Amino acid sequence: MNLTDARKADLLLVVVTLLAGIGWIFSKEAVLLMPPLLFMACRFLLAGAILCIAGHRQIARLARNQLRRAAGVGLVFGVAMSFWISGLFLTENVGEGAFLTSLGVVFVPVIARIVFSEAQPMSTWVALPVAISGLALLSLRNGFRPEPGQVLFVLAALIFAFYFTLNTRAANTRIIQRRSGVEQRKERVPALALTAIALVTVGLVTLALSTLRESWQPTIDHFNPMILVWVSLSAILGTAGRFFVQTYAQSLSINSHGVVIMVLEPVWVAIFAAGWFGEVMSGMQAAGCSLIFGALLINRWSSVRKLLLRR
Template sequence: MSSRLKGDGILILVTLIAAVGWLFSKAALEYVPAFWFIGLRSLIAGLLLGMIVYRSLIKLSRPQWIISVKTGLLFAVALLLWVQGLLHSDRVGEASFIMSLAVIMIPVAGRIVYGDRISRQLLLPLAMAVSGLGLLTLGEEIQLEISHLYLLAAALMFALQFVMTSRHVANIPPMALTAIQLTTVGIIGCTAAVIAALYRQETLTLNWGQEAWGWIIVCSLFTSLVRFALQIYAMKLTTATNAGMILVLEPVWTTLMGVFILNEVMLINQWMGCGLILASIVVFQLIRMRKWSQAARA
């Protein structure tokens, strides 16, 4: 088996793990407060990964630590918004497709942060994505639910985090970067959980029962640590274009699992909306592949 084929196979497995992660996270939120869930899940995964790659961590320079923490802060904000969106969402499939818009928002984020020009070629996938979002929210009237707003904000933050990470961390070992980012998310998430509890005058407790802690541990090890480790490993074996196209499968698996496992009901317009968003991402990736190919020949 060639290295590229092996990498592609691992990435398909990663998309399945990510889809299962949506279901696990939705189940965990039945037992664990949202901010505690993100904080503890990320902190456990980050510390465990840090123990594994501690040699790389101690070799990082001060500027590398600073940029890793900064991108981790963006990651934290994105995940805190995401978990609120998931908490208020009735359909994990719909939520996952809205989150997948982060891919399309990357050029927009680059424009906002660095003033990068948005190619006219990207206007087509952007228009398709907006149309798909419109169909997702179409009922008797077009109405954005609170979950949609949280997820759209999270998608934009993920896009900003991706842009900043790709610009500034090229020389940072990816596993060390992931450990710092996850640990930063864990600290911010737990801090937000404490502040939220004090604001609501709730009792601070971690005594949620064995089932709640079981979900936290499973999500920490399986959908955070194992997923990111496999994804980083696989992306070393395959091309960026292959990876981009394969990772599009995540919302597809999530939607199918939501329908067949959670018995979620999707209306025709919502299926059409998901299809348009998926098509917009595929078109976006094809445009990127064409640009990379032209740059390579130049």
């Protein structure tokens, strides 16, 4: 990989974090006008359809086992997104929600250790108490009375961590040792096909939940044309566009670049929320978010160190 590709990848990954950040704003605007789960269904079904068209050749070549694994990843992703959008619907501070959701990055190695018995570096166990301290500052500012939106964001972060782990395992070839001593290779699911199927599954999960829990009639009776704008922007830019650019950038970049740059997402969300909604964080909120951001960097310390050494 030449230097031009490295810089191009860096810039593209910054674009990814920008798209992710602005996606929070589009989503918040949308849930002010329509039921949150219905919005997620529309957003992900549209985004999934776009990626299915782009990756139809990959999808057609998938074996039944690969389809099942991709759908399983999407099912977990759908549950996480349901908690996330419910938290976004209830929260009064979008920036704070972004930092709480980013805890999923810290939880990933913990989930990998507990569920899949994967060894983890010391930085993981150092980052965890720092993240918990940041969470405490956010939830204890009025005594121990965490707000419903905060609880939903943290639950979403935990499930996102499980999703990230499953997604990584599905996207990579693995060898499974059978008891009989015969090795079985599980073929990886190509990134575009995996993403497309996962997004469609999220759309179906949230559509089912919306059908059971939400009333669509008020939205239909008082339809606001801006709904089409926010859904389209969220699906095309915040979802399909984001994942497409991220996949392409990661094909150009070494891993250390990506994991460090992606830490910028909650920072962008806080900046956009301040400019768009006029949000202002209290000192305790800012301190809590800073600790969570610090935990993200500690958790990715090996990548940060490699990046610094390269420079």
